[in-house]
Amino acid sequence: MLETASGLYANLGPDIMRRLDALALFSEDGDGVTRRFATREHRQAAEMIQSWMRDAGMTAHMDAVGNVIGRYEATTINAPALLIGSHQDTVREGGKYDGAMGIVTPITCIGILNNAGERFPFAIEVIAFCDEEGVRFNSTLLGSRAIAGSFDKAVLTTTDSDGKPMAEALRKFGVDPDGIASLARPAAGILGFVELHIEQGPVLEEENLALGVVTAIAGGTRMSAKITGFAGHAGTVPMARRNDALTAAAEAILAIERYCSSAPGLVGTVGRISAAPGAVNVIPGEAVFTIDIRAGDDAVRRQAVAAVRAEIETICARRGVRLAVDVFHESDGCQCAPWLMDQLEAAVIAIGQPPKRLMSGAGHDGMAMARVTDVGMLFVRCKGGISHHPAESITAGDAALSAQTLLQFIRKFEPKNEI
Numbered sequence: 277m278l279e280t281a282s283g284l285y286a287n288l289g290p291d292i293m294r295r296l297d298a299l300a301l302f303s304e305d306g307d308g309v310t311r312r313f314a315t316r317e318h319r320q321a322a323e324m325i326q327s328w329m330r331d332a333g334m335t336a337h338m339d340a341v342g343n344v345i346g347r348y349e350a351t352t353i354n355a356p357a358l359l360i361g362s363h364q365d366t367v368r369e370g371g372k373y374d375g376a377m378g379i380v381t382p383i384t385c386i387g388i389l390n391n392a393g394e395r396f397p398f399a400i401e402v403i404a405f406c407d408e409e410g411v412r413f414n415s416t417l418l419g420s421r422a423i424a425g426s427f428d429k430a431v432l433t434t435t436d437s438d439g440k441p442m443a444e445a446l447r448k449f450g451v452d453p454d455g456i457a458s459l460a461r462p463a464a465g466i467l468g469f470v471e472l473h474i475e476q477g478p479v480l481e482e483e484n485l486a487l488g489v490v491t492a493i494a495g496g497t498r499m500s501a502k503i504t505g506f507a508g509h510a511g512t513v514p515m516a517r518r519n520d521a522l523t524a525a526a527e528a529i530l531a532i533e534r535y536c537s538s539a540p541g542l543v544g545t546v547g548r549i550s551a552a553p554g555a556v557n558v559i560p561g562e563a564v565f566t567i568d569i570r571a572g573d574d575a576v577r578r579q580a581v582a583a584v585r586a587e588i589e590t591i592c593a594r595r596g597v598r599l600a601v602d603v604f605h606e607s608d609g610c611q612c613a614p615w616l617m618d619q620l621e622a623a624v625i626a627i628g629q630p631p632k633r634l635m636s637g638a639g640h641d642g643m644a645m646a647r648v649t650d651v652g653m654l655f656v657r658c659k660g661g662i663s664h665h666p667a668e669s670i671t672a673g674d675a676a677l678s679a680q681t682l683l684q685f686i687r688k689f690e691p692k693n694e695i
């Protein structure tokens with residue numbers, strides 16, 4: 277039977293939206309939602325999430341790093357679990373839906389399954405990851421890394437803007453960081469990880485689609501480029517005799533834009549630039565800018581990084597300026613598992629929506645979870661593709677469609693290997 281939003285699930289969209297609104301109230305002051313890791317707001321949100329989980333027939337607890345985990349038991353005890361989740365934290369002055377959508381929706385779906393008395397040969401665990409954005413301590417994917425067994429203990433000594441080390445913040449928050457090492461989950465007990473998330477881009481809206489299945493989460497390379505020329509008098513040095521660092525940077529930036537427009541799924545951005553000495557009447561002697569290059573395919577990204585660097589070197593040599601490039605961040609992409617993509621897509625089609633596959637240019641917890649299990653993602657259309665902003669917006673209708681897809685996916689879920 278195909279249940280439509282006007283039938284059995286008439287309240288599904290409004291119910292999800294109401295919970296998202298409720299969660300958004302746990303925010304620091306300012307526009308939109310600001311909920312950082314191991315803060316009072318994180319604690320308040322975690323308590324609300326746990327109460328929803330218990331209402332939906334799950335057991336719920338907070339672990340040693342601050343993740344909230346709810347478990348909906350299988351028909352047998354100790355069965356392996358399908359993990360579904362997203363992050364509870366936000367950027368500064370972010371929106372109500374980034375992360376929260378992927379926590380509220382599965383809990384609401386499990387409430388429906390519980391009310392109908394539906395259990396499966398596999399357990400379902402919903403995880404509200406503690407810190408994906410990394411706003412407070414500048415280190416991302418803390419919660420999913422802990423579960424995937426790749427949590428780096430060294431980050432416990434990093435400090436927030438008040439100088440407080442993470443370990444101390446966690447103790448004050450009420451969890452024991454000494455317990456983080458034991459959170460790593462053995463792969464044998466996990467059947468896969470699925471995340472529902474707003475798209476944070478304009479593709480679905482432009483194609484008039486509510487839902488999309490993610491094929492890969494883009495890897496990224498971030499570099500800092502420093503061009504050193506020769507400062508001089510803006511009035512006395514003839515144009516032909518200049519070694520202007522900023523005009524070299526300008527040519528380099530356009531070259532990056534041109535190269536990164538040349539392959540599908542490849543994007544390149546220069547997001548920050550500064551020039552010195554920075555006076556109106558002085559030829560810039562130095563220009564420093566960042567380069568962010570991403571692609572779903574790691575080989576395409578590496579080739580782009582090499583090509584862009586070579587092209588900037590050529591530009592600098594021709595202009596008589598020096599170039600120094602520092603790679604300060606590099607993460608490989610994460611390919612979503614074809615068997616999970618197929619089952620998510622079958623669920624989208626089953627609820628009467630057209631299938632669509634797309635890449636994620638933004639990072640997600642799946643990048644960490646891929647270390648321990650297969651990963652799948654479902655994207656939901658967001659208004660104007662706007663995210664990390666108070667104007668972030670989705671419709672109740674799309675929320676209902678995403679929940680119906682998730683319900684369908686769970687009910688038809690076939691683990692890759694027999695349980």
Ligand SMILES: [Zn+2]
Nearest residue numbers: 363374375473
């Ligand atoms: Zn997110």
